[in-house]
Amino acid sequence: MDEWFEKQRKELLRIIEKFxxxxxxxxxxxxxxxFIRSSRLSEPVYSVYEPSLCVVAQGSKVVMLGQEVYQYDPSSYLTASVQLPITGQVMxxxxxxxYLSLQILFDMNQILDVIQASDDAIRTGNETSRGLKVSQLNDTLLDAVLRLVKLVETPRDIPVLAPYAMREIIYRVLQNEHSASLMQFAVIGSHAQRIAGVVEKINRDFALPLRVEELAAEARMSTSSLYDYFKEVTGMSPIQYQKQxxxxxxxxxxxxxxxxxxxxxxxxxxxxxSHFSREYARMFGMPPVRDLRRLRSTMVDEMTISAEIK
Known part of the structure; x- marks a missing residue:
């Protein structure tokens, strides 16, 4: 990291640590x-990532999507372009x-507005690619992120300046080499945008039986195309996604x-x-009752450590 980049990172670190x-x-x-803080290495944390940008100021993190592993640190950043069930772990x-990091949630309407206003500065297309990417953090994006973060120290400036800072962040992300990963979901009618609609429906109706034929019809795709594009975006089939x-x-x-x-x-x-218990153990490493007992024990241990530190 050059001197200017390191200075900006330390300022980012200072503000996150303060809050x-x-x-x-x-x-x-x-x-x-x-902002996210962790003073110890974490156990795997299971969650659903929203469309967002994640930047680390200190430490590193691993995110697992299906069988794929993504690691990022202060020299890189992660973008999630669609809701994805992931496993995260502070390393x-x-x-x-x-470990200190930040997450900026994206609004697809904001992304579309930036694309429409950018003329030839951003190339658009109908590519479909994985909805999770790790990219190199450059000076211009770090500078834009820092401008947004600094607003937490001047709350009265937020209503006026935050939308402009967010707009620049989106613009800088869309200019990078992996821009298609985010851009594809904002382009109305694109394959990725239709898959995003399927993802949203599964997240909303996950407890209902999954009928791939109905999902394909709503997405205006054949069942084979839906399967292929869904797996390209999420790294898993619709059934596997619903299960997670x-x-x-x-x-x-x-x-x-x-x-x-x-x-x-x-x-x-x-x-x-019994079927639930088997699949639960397959995903989390042990049956529900044992896992719950372990989670509660871990929480008690962490509370004890926290009290001792204070």
């Missing part, structure tokens, strides 16, 4: 901007040098609500508790 007094995800007053962090969404939601229900494994299974769309 993240403890581990966790911290929403900011800037719409769509959140570099400590009390002295915590169901199991993640079941795990959330088990941990946050007074519900047993059978109740969670039925609530997310499984008819057989």
């Amino acid at each position: 993240t007094p403890e581990d966790g995800t911290h929403e900011t007053e800037v719409p769509g901007l959140r 570099e962090a400590s009390n002295e040098t915590p 969404i169901r199991l993640q939601e079941a795990r959330r229900l088990l941990f946050s609500e007074s519900i047993d494994a059978a109740g969670a299974a039925f609530q997310v769309g499984y008819e057989s508790p």
Whole structure:
């Protein structure tokens, strides 16, 4: 990293650290901007990424999409172009040098506006590619991100300046070598934009039986084309995608609500508790009851460590 880049990164680091007094995800007053802090290496965290830009100020993180692994650090950034069920894990962090990062959520209408206003500065097309990319962080994008982040220190400027800063960030992302990954989902009628509609429907109706023929008809595709494009974008089939969404939601229900494994299974769309338990163990490494016991034990240990540090 050159001297200017390192200076900008340290300023980004200073602001994120200032507004993240403890581990966790911290929403900011800037719409769509959140900060993340972790003072220790994390266990795998299962979640659904929204369309967004993720930048690391300190440490590194690995994100797994299906069988694919994406790692990014202060020299790179990650873009998610569509809702994707991922497994994330902080790989570099400590009390002295915590993992610090930010996430900027994207609005597809904003992206489309930037594309339409850019004339020939951004090339558009109907390519379909993976909805998750890691790219090299350059000076111009880092500078635009820092301008948005600095607004958390001057809240009265946010309503006027945040939309302009967000617009520049989108423009800079779209100019990079992997721009098609994000751009494709904003182009009305593109294959990727239709797949994004299918993804949204599966996320909304994940507990209902999945009928690929109906999804294909709504997307105005043949079933084989839907399967091919869906796998190109998400790295998995529609059935595999639905399964990950169901199991993640079941795990959330088990941990946050007074519900047993059978109740969670039925609530997310499984008819057989034994089938649910097998698939749950396949994804999370152990059956629901044992996994829940381990999660609660881990939480108690983390609370104890946090209290000792304070």
